[in-house]
Amino acid sequence: MASQLMFRGSRFLLLVLVVASSTLMMDTTTAQLQYDFYNTTCPGVEDLVRAELLALFAADVTLPAGLLRLHFHDCFGAGCDAALLLKSHNGTAQRDADPNSTVRGYEAIEAVKAKVEEACPLVVSCADIMAMAARDAVNYTQGPAYAVETGRRDGNVSRKEDALRFLPPADGNVTVLTQYFAAQNLSYKDMVVLSAAHSIGVAHCPSFSNRLYNYTGAGDQDPSLDADYAKNLTAKCKPGNVATVQPLDPTTPSTFDLGYYNNVYNHRALLASDAALLNDSLSGAYVQLMTNASSVDVFFADFAVSMINMGRIGVRTGTDGEIRATCAIYVD
Incomplete structure (x- = not known):
């Protein structure tokens, strides 16, 4: 059973997520995500991520909302593969698209990633850290505690047109x-x-x-x-x-x-x-x-x-993608 989390001083709900396979649209890629993926390769990483985030949240009460949105925009842009974090010298990356112009939280993910790299170099993906951060952001603001599936790998392609095409409009019915x-x-x-x-x-x-x-x-x-x-x-x-x-x-x-x-x-x-x-x-x-x-x-x-479902969008697992030492690298 995946360990559950709770933030001190926050309201929490312990959830055991049992989702019938008939309700999921899973392919062979998403099926490779699992709870406690890093138990052997980077034990305690979720606690490490949570501890770093607690300090960041205490310093900036607006950050939890930013990290939740960051994860959403990454997943919808081209799959939950941290492609949103990639930079472009030519303004052609996802983060350069108008719908992402007010997205924030990049530096927080980078700071957490740096701490994780000190403990477990080139093991934990930026994409998984983003999923953990979104979960912890929800719980920190007195929302539910829930376990996240991990095992994502990072993508190395970021296209502005993906964000323009796939992110829902703010005025949509x-x-x-x-x-x-x-x-x-x-x-x-x-x-x-x-x-x-x-x-x-x-x-x-x-x-x-x-x-x-x-x-x-x-x-x-x-x-x-x-x-x-x-x-x-x-x-x-x-x-x-x-x-x-x-x-x-x-x-x-x-x-x-x-x-x-x-x-x-x-x-x-x-x-x-x-x-x-x-x-x-x-x-x-x-x-x-x-x-x-x-x-x-x-x-x-x-x-x-629904967050677990969203976290499965277009994930890269196995040998697909990479594990980056730094999340926000330039791709051109």
Whole structure:
């Protein structure tokens, strides 16, 4: 049984993840991921990663949301292979794409990787460290504790067009979002559940300004927005403001909880893609279910399973890919 984790002072849920094979779309590559992959080759590495992250989180309370997003953008870009961390002199790597322009957490992964290299040189992939970091970020912000599969290897190709093609848009409706998730072998439920990663973190004004000033192209406002919430947003995000950020969850912005779904239900979702969940009968039903505080354990269990599913996207294992000593190298 994979060891479970808990952060001191955080709310935690111990999850035993038993997922029926009939519910997974696994090929021979993803099947090679396993729990406790490094037990022999780098024993204690997950504890080492967690300890380093605790210090980083204490110094920067915004970092957990950044690392969760970093893992999501890497997996959707071209598979969970740390290709997002690669650099390009010519601006052609994934991290150079517009959807990744505000992604952060690169330095944190590099700092953790350096500590891991001191203990176990060229054994643990950057991709696995990213998966661990996302898991630890969720748990640190009082979300669920869950075990992650490891055994990923790092990719050495990073293409800007992959990020442009595969990352879901911030203004997509449920139909559009479902298509983007299905392209990654993720289910409709995975889409609804993983949207709640927006329980923590922020978004820049341009990500939602159309809802405030040009919803239909006629200089209007999204009528579904709660009036008081819209007034608050327009006061802070004037037209043309590109620097200001707003919390994705205005009620509990640093806590991974059901606040996200409560905000969606009460028309206080920041992004159009989040607000769209309420406009579909199936996703709307899940949103409504999650407005009940007693549903938190169900949500935590669902989120853990969906994160495991996402962590299998396009992984490299075995002899495919590499183990890099440094995550953010140049590829051209």
